[in-house]
Amino acid sequence: MISIVIPVFNEARIVREAALDLCRRLDALGLGFELILSENGSTDGTRQILAALAAEEPRLRFLEGDQPNYGRALKRGILEARGAVVICDEIDLCDVGFYQRALPLLAAGADLVVGSKAMKGSNDARPPMRRVATRVITLLLRLTTGFRGTDTHGLKAFRRERMLEVVNACVVERDLFASELVIRAQRMGREVREIPIELAEKRPPSTHLFRRVPRVLKGLIRLGWTIRVRHR
Ligand SMILES: Nc1nc2c(ncn2[C@@H]2O[C@H](COP(=O)(O)OP(=O)(O)OP(=O)(O)O)[C@@H](O)[C@H]2O)c(=O)[nH]1
Numbered sequence: 001m002i003s004i005v006i007p008v009f010n011e012a013r014i015v016r017e018a019a020l021d022l023c024r025r026l027d028a029l030g031l032g033f034e035l036i037l038s039e040n041g042s043t044d045g046t047r048q049i050l051a052a053l054a055a056e057e058p059r060l061r062f063l064e065g066d067q068p069n070y071g072r073a074l075k076r077g078i079l080e081a082r083g084a085v086v087i088c089d090e091i092d093l094c095d096v097g098f099y100q101r102a103l104p105l106l107a108a109g110a111d112l113v114v115g116s117k118a119m120k121g122s123n124d125a126r127p128p129m130r131r132v133a134t135r136v137i138t139l140l141l142r143l144t145t146g147f148r149g150t151d152t153h154g155l156k157a158f159r160r161e162r163m164l165e166v167v168n169a170c171v172v173e174r175d176l177f178a179s180e181l182v183i184r185a186q187r188m189g190r191e192v193r194e195i196p197i198e199l200a201e202k203r204p205p206s207t208h209l210f211r212r213v214p215r216v217l218k219g220l221i222r223l224g225w226t227i228r229v230r231h232r
């Protein structure tokens, strides 16, 4: 069985259709799955929609929390997952093509497969500012943590039992947990593979890019400090 974990925040407009459509496509492929929607901080009725969904679809579970916090929601979802393979996705992407390409790589021995928006072969249709932001964050992560790779955010697939120790070693929440997971996996000797992805969003992000800058910087300092100075 695979566990799909999707953090969800203020997605009342698209969450129901996106989740049901994902279930249908996984069924069509004959994949056994559980879908964990990890919500926190929503104020737009997302929770009520999730509760109704979980009542109709037994393979769908939802978690809820008070404060909007992407990293915390993702971590919590991963720790709740029961599948041998965990896939982290986003509600506006639900990229089953990535699952199909990542699963054979995990079966062949990779511990973590990262979908990169920035490597050769990828096709990122987001607005230019967001593509630049991805590259700036990756550059800063390379400088502050010694990360080797082209992207840390977004789609991931991994073998749960090989990554649990890595998840539990992570110290940051918010925007940079997803990055820390990849960086620590490399540092802890896990076999990490990047594959190119194509991406076109169904809607603009739920939090404005500029509002994320201060907390991304805070996360970078914390992560750089922990890894470079305290050698943790
Ligand atoms: N639980 C939770 N989910 C969030 C939060 N912020 C964003 N998400 C979810 O995370 C996923 C990606 O968020 P987007 O708003 O599309 O942001 P993005 O810039 O495309 O995200 P990245 O590509 O990961 O940088 C979506 O499924 C959102 O609903 C949050 O504060 N809490």
Ligand SMILES: [Mg+2]
Residues within 6 Å of the ligand: 090, 092, 201, 204, 205
């Ligand atoms: Mg998005």
